[in-house]
Amino acid sequence: MNWERLSERPGMDPYLQELALFLDAHFARTFGLLWPENDPAVPRGAGGPPDTALAGYVAAGLTSVLGWKVEHATGARPPSGHVLVIQSAGSSRWTLRSLGDPPAEVPTLSGEALYVPPGYRCSAVHSDDARHVFLVVTGPEE
Structure with a gap:
């Protein structure tokens, strides 16, 4: 991916830039947690509940930026495959397990994004107000 060209795109949402860089760095390698510096610029009146609007905005934006298929x-529970979890409210503590590795505990707070590659099983304990957006990402070679 040509990141210099990406950073020069006028009007590009910095949140989508952060997510695209994060996914490209972690995709098909290992899980990762992103504490974004920016908030998503979801347009007003994007339709549906806030989480649905966020999911649609991020899926369409990442598909456009990366050229990969991203679906809500x-x-x-998280689906299988390459999964991007966006913690839209509250907090969660994720336990991620990969064959042959010890479990990893990963806490997420509102606004953070967790990438879980195939081969990881996960479970979570959520705060009472926790909400998530799950996105399935299909990379260029899949």
Whole structure:
């Protein structure tokens, strides 16, 4: 990916730039946690509840920036595959397990993003006000 060209795009949402860089760095390697410096610029009236609007905005933006397929996944548990979890409210403590490795404990707070590659099983304990957006990412070679 040509990151110099990406940073020169006028009007590019810095939040989407951060997520794109983060995904490109971690994709198909290991899990990762992002504490973004920016908030997403979800347009007013983006339709649906806030989490649905956020999911649609991020999925469309990352698809455009990366050229990869990014889709919103619904449900209470993360789907399989390459998963980006955006903690939209509250907090969670994720336990990630990969075959042959000890479990990793990863806390997330509102606004943070967690990438979970295939091969990791995960479980979580959530605060009462926790909400998440799950996105499934299909990379260029898949």
